[in-house]
Amino acid sequence: MGNEAIARGALEAGVCYFAAYPGTPSTEILESVAEVAEDVGVIAEWSVNEKVAYESAYAAAIAGVSSLTAMKHVGVNVAADILVSSGYSGTKAGFLVVSADDPSAHSSQNEQDNRWYGYLAHIPVVEPSSVREAYKLVKVALGLSEKYQQPVMFRTTTRVSHSRQYVELEDNVTITRVCRGVFDKDLTRWVLIPAHARLMKERALKVWRSIEGADLGPPLVEVLNPGKRKAIIASGLAFAYVSESLERLGAWSEVTVLKLNLTVPLPVKPVLNIAGEADEILVVEELDPVVETNVRSVLGKHGVRARVLGKELIPESGELSTDRVLPGVAKFLGVEYTPPPPLKVEEQAMVPPRPPVMCPGCPHRMTFYVLKIAANKLKLRNVVYTGDIGCYTLGYQKPFETQMTCFEMGGSIGIAHGISKVVEDPVVAVIGDSTFFHAGIPGSVNIVYNSGRAMIVVLDNYTTAMTGHQPHPGTGLSATGSRAPVVEIADVLRSVGFRVYVINPLRVRESVETVVRAFQDYLNGEKVAVVSRMRCSLEAYRLSRETGIRLPVYAIDESKCTACMACVNLVACPAIVVPEGAKKPVILEDMCLGCGLCAHVCPFKAIYVKRPGGEGWERLYSERFVEGAG
């Protein structure tokens, strides 16, 4: 996998400190390092957020220890403050920030193009065009960082990070590494007071100019088939699609291709060289016209009159593919191309969309159900539920609709506060455990300080579930799997000034009663928070297999079922289906994870435990540490 290739390349290159916050498609970089960290002798940390991850890794680098931080594209926004400053002060040892961008927003709230950050912060951007290349280029990028004493952004996309290829290894990973550096008290460099900042800006510009004007060759810059009247500049992964398109069109011999793996700053010499020979240049890049804009600027500055095309022919939104690149390339080359009509059958129109849903046994489903029932009991109408980033965002769907906003990490609390100031309705901020640690704490403090009127609900499922179950400060586990101190979310909220109610939504009735009390306090003007503790059902299932303690399985008694569909419509569990041609629902036993919410909901007591759970099965869902699980 691309992310594993990046991790391996960095380990081979001697990186000693890795810090990251999980985020698709970047997560497996730190995960792969963490697996071997203790054996190899490197530091691997899940930080509380991207800003802290960046600071930690950057700090090591300014103390002379080579380091890497990894995050998804929107994570870089969280780290943007230190990112820009680090571009001023530079580094001592090699330092990479991996920005894993997500064109098409497969698992993100936007598809921002982080190469712009390179220009903003004077940080060069290296982009691989394949998994294989990612492995090699990580080392080259670290070398670049070391040589210019400047942080380097290593920008991948979903299709590099999450693709798999065979990679031939070049080096071994040295073990028994010692991550020891020296902090050199170079105050002009590290203390960015205005006077120093101005000096450091000059330093950054000098670095920038020398990289821009450098004589660069492969693998950062490569000219294929030089001397043609038409040229294509392809950046990063776009090269793979250009290459397939040219092959398909049989047009490789007609065009010069400048393959750019260093895209920011735009390498001036190779661009001027190809523009000296070509009359027309097509820039092919994913998302924004970052290279294109700068090609125009460089040619303009040097009075070169080649015609530059880019987003006129290549889509600007969504990820690229050969499908989306080939027509533009054909048009640019003046080659006839008609794509074969895709196969179509009318029944395709009947296939409903299949968005992700909450898993069977999901604790979020249970908490959402509890919140809605409690609000109904108090006849609270029009509750505004602000939402956040995590699996629970799926609660925006029917039947819950308990996520009404979702912008960024930690946003639920700040958004709830603002809404509560200008809207009369009750306001509930719903946030996950990892997200609470990430950026929820400042918002909580703000509610107390500014007399906000929002109730906070933290969904503590003992893991960062969305990204594949990474630990966080509340789990008592470190990135490498060793025990760590537990930071209690309830304690944090109490110390800030909230009255905290803790529920276990597996016990539905009891939880509803507690949340009713919480809502009552809230309506009386108290600062209230609810912490809902129940383990992610995928994790409970894993523990069940590890410990041999079986989870219960429910079934529907056909003779009692009246086909009222309450379970189908109120629970929306993927394990409850109405088979083709049938009138009554059934529970798919292989999928049921025994939460029992459907049995609670059924007005006719038609849902029963078909196979009881093993002794102490509730602990798998309820307790933070389960004995006997590895």
Added chain:
Amino acid sequence: MSGRLNVLIVGVGGQGVLTLGSLIAWASTLSGIDVTVAETHGLSQRGGSLAVHVRLNNKDAPLIPVGEADHVIALEALEALRYLSYARRGAVLVVNRLRLPPPLTNPPGLDVIEGALRKAFDGSVYVYDADSEAKQVAGSTLYSNTLLLGVSVAVDERLRRVVGPAMVEEAINTLFSGRAAEANLRAFNQGLKIGFSLAGSRGAGQAAR
């Protein structure tokens, strides 16, 4: 090196779509075949629609262009229909006879889906109830993915040339251990057996199920 081959694997998150991609990647790598596999993660375990692109002998472009998949493995029937336009004319489709309607929807039934697939692909569609079979031979529907891979390898000679049965077995032993490896091997071999018999009866001009 034999020719290029594009294999699209589709299904519902949690069915083992990604695992199947990894298995094919390992098996082809063991045969010295160049492979690129593109996955989509994030919400992949959460019951969403999922497609993995496997490109054999095809340089670096990770995504299969529309109309260019030579072989499609569908772990769920609605997903086979959803991704139909990726398949080229004459592609081989191996489809699990399983329909998982997304919650609160009422999609077409299995017979309608199968009819539509046959209309588009004629003789090269193989529909089989892999879930029941996997449960019987390997103890769980979890192994329907490797079972279908067995069917695929058996019915499609081009696929078999790049991903041979022995290599798949080795890949299973690399990616799994203990009971999981055994169950996957049983499911795969049962799939092979079913596939060869389906292909055989197809050769005799019979309609296959």
